[in-house]
Amino acid sequence: MKLFDLGLEPEEVIAHPRHQAAQADLVPLIERVRACRSPQDGYELQQDLLRHILEVEEDRNAFSKAVKRMRGGKAPQAGVPEPQSGLDLSDIETWILERELCERVGRQFRSIGDALAWRAFNHDRRYILALCRNAPSGIMAGKAGLKTELETVESHWRDSGRFALMHDLTNCLRIGDTTVWQDDGPHTYEIKTNTRYRNPVQEQRIATAYEAIRTGSALPGDHPNERLHDIDTPLQTHMELLQTATQRAAKDGIFAAKVPGSRALLAVDLYGVISQSWTPQEFRQRVARQWDAARRRARIGDQLDLNMHATSLDNVSRDPLRVPWGVYPLHPVAAARLIGDVMTFVVETSGPSLATDLTARGIPAQWVRPPGTEDLVAGEVVMEMHSQTEWRTPNGLTATLSRTLQLKPSEMDRYLIELLDQDCWAAGIRHLLLSPDTSDRPWPVFRNEGNTWL
Template sequence: MEFKQKIVTAGSKKRDYSRLINAIWMPLQEDYKEIIEDYLFISRKRSKSKFSIYKLQLSILGDLLQHTKAIDAMKIMLEKLAADSSLHKEDREKQIRTYQNQIGAVLLVNQSLKTIIDGIAWRCLNYNRVILSALSNKEDSGPVRLDEGLITELSVFSKEILHEKKRAIINDISNFLRTGDITTIDDNGDIELIEVKSSKKRGRRITRQKERLQEVVEFFNTGITKYEGTKLTILPCDVPLKNYLAIAKNIIAKARKTCCSSELIGNYMILECVDFEKLDDMDKVIEYFDSRHESVKNRWEQNNDVVFSFNSLDRRGFSANLAPFSVFPLSIEDITALMIGRIYLTYTINLTEILKIFEKDGWVIVDTCLRAKAEQLSTETPFAKIKKGNFNVEVPFADVARVIYEMLSLKVLIDTYNAQYNKGHQESISSLTNYTKESSLWD
């Protein structure tokens, strides 16, 4: 054994970012796969251990801080490349694409890390979709950075877990928790939203934050609030819940062996899966998928049905309406593969067939966005307006998204609307459905 020494002097010269960029480790999906698997395992296996979840969050926070530095450095390099006229156009474009791809890879890893924290939030808040959706109703705070505010938050976060013995989550490293800085849950299930201030200064922004916290807390405690001038209430619903994630589990297992697999779900959706680690001939994959469910696809085409395709990488963009991958009842390996894009699911959904299923249950289709022109559509446009007797329902796209991405049984939506219909006439209010059996679907 031999000992050596080395002295490194840093910060004495102006930084050369062309060298600095090589000193910053930039994770690619495959490089980070095992780390994500380990983090995900701890989040699920040790979900009851306050200290384990505390340490896990600090590790993920450290990774996110490191990745922010890496992305900042790469963006500086992109600016320099764009201004560098000495490079040939082809060389410059190649280097730009390389950095852009690396930034994309880091962002996908970051989203996977935040999705793990989202799973912790879902478990701590007992899978209450209404609460989780309401807490996310705020703009994302952007990349996490080490500053005075974060240091103060970490001090409060540590105190809540180590001294107050509560479960606590750092909101900035999650997607769902955007109200306040820290969310705590005590052993009685009571939730506290903490807004941390690094100074005693007060201003209009702080007042608005305080008012926002008060509104959210009142909504959760009373189940009633005002939204855009309309009364909004939480509506408990105890209909049985069912999804088809067991089918997803099976076709992922097949794809891991043969590269690709496909199944038909309820005559209204085709689920396809590709394992990119097994992919060696894309033409054969396309040929395989084209040969599957030919009679169904031909019938859809002959009927001129409205059919759209979506994919699992759509989940890179956060949606407050959808459960995170990290609570799906799949293996650690399968969830990780979905999050980083190694496993790729395509959902081909027949929207016309969905409307027909509602009609078979006795609902009348009053209107649907499928009849509208593109310029008539907006984010507020419902998928359909349906009625039974004098009872009218607007079916939001959020419900259809659950049928697609969570593979929720369409029967659950129909049973939900039937339960509302059976309650008879109600005052004109908007409601958020809180499924009391939500936890039965996950983990």
């Protein structure tokens, strides 16, 4: 469930005391992630983050129990935290709101764990892509085995001064329980309360993940052709435009602009909107006017049912493939506002325009998704890109190699939400099309990502 599905207005959620308290906590946590320089920095930050997450999850468990009791015609249990919304305590919706707010705030704190993971892995996306390939972890509070995991973290720190990152504090690390940074680099481990009950399946997934990082072999999962591919091109983005967007939206409420590469960007900051004293109708009119103008400048406004978009709204720590806002090169306050949806942004493109751009760069492309406004489905093919290479064989014959790459939602989301430079993105596509080693399900990784992310 998403909170806004309950029929609440964004400002009602953001004005909730629990949500406001989380916003105040996020900024110093982001600053500490960025200031991490030593195992001690990581260890101390993790301790504080663990406290935040356990507190909110314990409250969530209590509210969840209260909701179950009320559905059964009983009063909430003794000792349950009192809702902070000021709404009617006899209404079950009040308690559902508190439960879902705890889920939301818990994800916000986990996004700091994601940022810490990216920082600890030196912004090497290969580790995230390899270690995210499991179901998400559940609630930490009350988890069997949590005590053993905590003791393991403490023993690594106490005995050798090594930082052990708990995966349950993140959304992006889903294989294994902890990663420990040793003299020869990171090592990921599965932890069991009783060492006699090993989990060979999970241990094999850890080994498969590291082998994929080291040699380019198959990633963990059911598809042996899913492999990492190193792109010999530095990552280039338009982060400077997102920096401008967050600054202008904080001041003016709304900012919209053309993004190079057949895209348009819209940013809205709730505090900036409130400062303008617009009526709801004036706000809607201004958003529509600026957004339509940005689409026109980007030449993507002619047929909106062929457009694709990616948004920041209520997506924090849902998709392990997304770079966490905490490591985006933005002011810590702006990053915290994105995490808490106080500020949101959307990036949109036209599918046919994108295909035309790639074709003009020598990559024949065809937009294959039919018109429609439905959300993308995982695994859906939206665009196909082609290459054809010919060469003469020793006996005088001509050989032809044809290859087709299919663009799916995860890569489209990355192109949009990370504001990838289109020339850089096209270079990666060209590399995959022309390389004889490209697998049927490639995961491209550009060089020098640390120059983009903080």
